[in-house]
Amino acid sequence: MKKFYFVLLFSSVLFMATKQVDPTEDNPFFKEYATPFEVPPFDKIDTTHYIPAFERGFAEQQAEIDAIINNADAPTFENTIMALENSGKLLRKVNLVFGAVSGANTTKALQNINRKISPLSTKHRDNINLNDKLFARIKTIYDNRLTSNLDAEQLRTVEKYYDDFIRSGANLNETDKQKLREMNQKMSALGVRFGDYQLEETNTNFVMVIDNIKDLEGLSKDDIEAAAITAKQMKMEGKWAFTLQKPSLLPFLQYAKNRELREKLYKGYYMRGNNNNKFDTKEIVAQIYNLRLERAKLMGYKTYAEFGISNNMAQTPENVYKFLNDIMTPTMEMAIKDRAEMQKI
Known part of the structure; x- marks a missing residue:
């Protein structure tokens, strides 16, 4: 009897071990x-x-x-x-x-x-x-x-x-289609690299640390507490840290009264990828620009701008510039009036 149960147990284990389980069934x-x-x-x-x-x-x-x-x-x-x-x-x-x-x-x-x-x-x-x-x-x-x-x-x-x-x-003919496939693959790889580098710049390459509470004037209590928590996580307890992440960046740019610090944080944001470090994206941007130009010419256009706008309302870069020039004067007049009103506040 014991031998029978042993054989039954062994067979069950063997069955379970060899059973084909679909690894995607719980997807x-x-x-x-x-x-x-x-x-x-x-x-x-x-x-x-x-x-x-x-x-x-x-x-x-x-x-x-x-x-x-x-x-x-x-x-x-x-x-x-x-x-x-x-x-x-x-x-x-x-x-x-x-x-x-x-x-x-x-x-x-x-x-x-x-x-x-x-x-x-x-x-x-x-x-x-x-x-x-x-x-x-x-x-x-x-x-x-x-x-x-x-x-x-x-x-x-x-x-x-x-x-x-x-x-x-x-x-396109088959030769040009193959060229286009190769261009698209290169642009795809460059796009991924650009995104990765931008992310590294955003997350790791810049932090603004403040140790004078007067420099936090204008910020809400919640924003100040969040900056203190960020600093503590960076082992700088007792200070306040601001990063390029939007929940940290935007409140400081909107409400902090210290203009120099607002400028410092904003420059840290828009200089991402342009700091001559291992995450610099200037070469990637140049390669993408050249590939886009090559692609546009393959499609029969002189520039990528001409290709990109050809199926939009303006249709040509010349029409875009004409539109911008036409609204420049009235727009500047309104901007000057708006500035004057804001300065009164």
């Missing part, structure tokens, strides 16, 4: 949010959930794109434009949460995820925007838009999709 992104208004359950999402969700999101949307381009029916608004519009739901779901969390409360782990996902996201986006078969279907709908009984919203949607694909390089 909140793979379920409907059971929350009021479908707000993401941030308390249940951790860093291990993002990469599997991104990878599945890329795969799902690519499958949806493949279904669109392999549809044997003639291209229509419904089977192409709307199908494309509705694709990538999981990817949007993950992107919204990851962007919000990274922007508000990033960590080293989230930064590492961003470094991994950013080039994959760029590649995925290019695979869609530079897909010849997909663009051919969109172009067919665009060319026939005026005779397809589309309402005003549908017509604008078709025109917007067509324009976006053109601006993303869909009409």
